[in-house]
Amino acid sequence: MPAPSGGCPKNMVMGPCGGVRANGECELAAQPCAFPVPERWADPVPAVPLRSVPLILTDFTSEPYSAASHRSVAAVLAPVSDAVLVGDHQRHPDFPPALLASLLQDVGARPWVTLTCRDRNRVALEQELAALHHLDVDAVLCVTGDGRPRTRPGAAPVFDLDGPRLTALAAAAGIPAVVPGDADPMEAEFGIVAEWTAEVASQLGPDYAIPAACRGSAQPAALDWLLAGLDPAPGALLVDVGAGLGGPDAFAAAEAGIRPLLLEPEQAACRAAAGLFGLPVIQADATALPVADGRADAAWSPGVLCTLPGRDAQLAMLRELRRIVRPGGRIGLLVYVAARLPLDDPPEGNRFPAEDDLDALVRKAGLAVLGAANAHRMSAPPADWRNRIEAVDQEDRLLSFAPAAVTGARLLKGRAKGPFGRKDLDLRCCRLRH
Ligand SMILES: C[S@@+](CC[C@H](N)C(=O)[O-])C[C@H]1O[C@@H](n2cnc3c(N)ncnc32)[C@H](O)[C@@H]1O
Numbered sequence: 001m002p003a004p005s006g007g008c009p010k011n012m013v014m015g016p017c018g019g020v021r022a023n024g025e026c027e028l029a030a031q032p033c034a035f036p037v038p039e040r041w042a043d044p045v046p047a048v049p050l051r052s053v054p055l056i057l058t059d060f061t062s063e064p065y066s067a068a069s070h071r072s073v074a075a076v077l078a079p080v081s082d083a084v085l086v087g088d089h090q091r092h093p094d095f096p097p098a099l100l101a102s103l104l105q106d107v108g109a110r111p112w113v114t115l116t117c118r119d120r121n122r123v124a125l126e127q128e129l130a131a132l133h134h135l136d137v138d139a140v141l142c143v144t145g146d147g148r149p150r151t152r153p154g155a156a157p158v159f160d161l162d163g164p165r166l167t168a169l170a171a172a173a174g175i176p177a178v179v180p181g182d183a184d185p186m187e188a189e190f191g192i193v194a195e196w197t198a199e200v201a202s203q204l205g206p207d208y209a210i211p212a213a214c215r216g217s218a219q220p221a222a223l224d225w226l227l228a229g230l231d232p233a234p235g236a237l238l239v240d241v242g243a244g245l246g247g248p249d250a251f252a253a254a255e256a257g258i259r260p261l262l263l264e265p266e267q268a269a270c271r272a273a274a275g276l277f278g279l280p281v282i283q284a285d286a287t288a289l290p291v292a293d294g295r296a297d298a299a300w301s302p303g304v305l306c307t308l309p310g311r312d313a314q315l316a317m318l319r320e321l322r323r324i325v326r327p328g329g330r331i332g333l334l335v336y337v338a339a340r341l342p343l344d345d346p347p348e349g350n351r352f353p354a355e356d357d358l359d360a361l362v363r364k365a366g367l368a369v370l371g372a373a374n375a376h377r378m379s380a381p382p383a384d385w386r387n388r389i390e391a392v393d394q395e396d397r398l399l400s401f402a403p404a405a406v407t408g409a410r411l412l413k414g415r416a417k418g419p420f421g422r423k424d425l426d427l428r429c430c431r432l433r434h
């Protein structure tokens, strides 16, 4: 990865890439994106039209470097998919893309093949395009690729082309080329960075997992306060809504012997949580929980409610929490609330209720407030907890993404102002009853 010093760490010519952060900063370095406005083509290449637009495009996941597995998965998908999307994953390298396409075609699947500029230079990409053209594939998805440094020792990213120029090469070779849409900031923050955090924590050792995986700014004092309010019997089913990497759940399982079930919308976070702690995880949104009425003994949700975009969604989440918990069961919330309104420069995509508005929402959802406390006034995390978080945050890859993202919340942009974030936000812990 070249040193940024104001330049583009991915050597893009036709920038920007899809990873520019909401505030205009580079996704990989603490600097503004090198492309304040998109570059324009001097000599555009005409697009090659798609033969047909697939109604069902299925993601293809199989065992890397296993022709037998690729064929058997593709044979299942082929009859029910108009096309299958073959990825190009840095963490799970596989056969060259053209060989993958040919294996899938053998069993009747119609591959859309991803090519990234991260792991192949221009010559290798031209070779792949020639082979894919020979195979007459329906489409090639051309992406620049993410810029994770040092994912594998000794394997450096290439980036001598970028996604737009690769797209032009594909079109010039006569292949329909497709490009990704806008990056989703929630996915970047709560999916991609969460997964990187989990990778770093597991490399550092088991003691790092729980502190690193508490991404809602919950720390032992707040978690203990919430757990005491839930009063769970050993073996009780505790549903965590917006579980992220599941740090609070691993903490609760160790402290109170409860059985956690993690619900989390970001696929990468689900994968990472399952890998870190081996706890059951289901991909789900807080406003439509895949849990039967009254099935949970208790539920909690640290640092999630304020990441829902509006009052209606927040109310729907609270109603879902009430629905899934048995009558009389307890619910714990940790919510960033606005200490004063309006907030200056409010973080995008979040809604911070004032304290009284939060209480009104809770009542409207049919829940009773048993107690509340300000987590900012609880005892600070012990030194070893803080040191472990610091060690994880110090990892190059996470630092290079941007410190605000490492803490796991846009709302913590102002983290430097205090251990828990902005001065105009309080961190409210609530004990609720169904
Ligand atoms: C600040 S993190 C907290 C994660 C975890 N609760 C913790 O304390 O470590 C916020 C989490 O809320 C999740 N989230 C955002 N929108 C959500 C929604 N609509 N439904 C459920 N979870 C959501 C995010 O994916 C992310 O994992």
Ligand code: SF4
Binding pocket: 007, 008, 009, 010, 011, 012, 015, 016, 017, 018, 019, 020, 021, 025, 026, 027, 028, 029, 032, 033, 034, 035
């Ligand atoms: S955001 Fe993307 S295009 Fe912009 S400087 Fe960073 S890597 Fe380059």
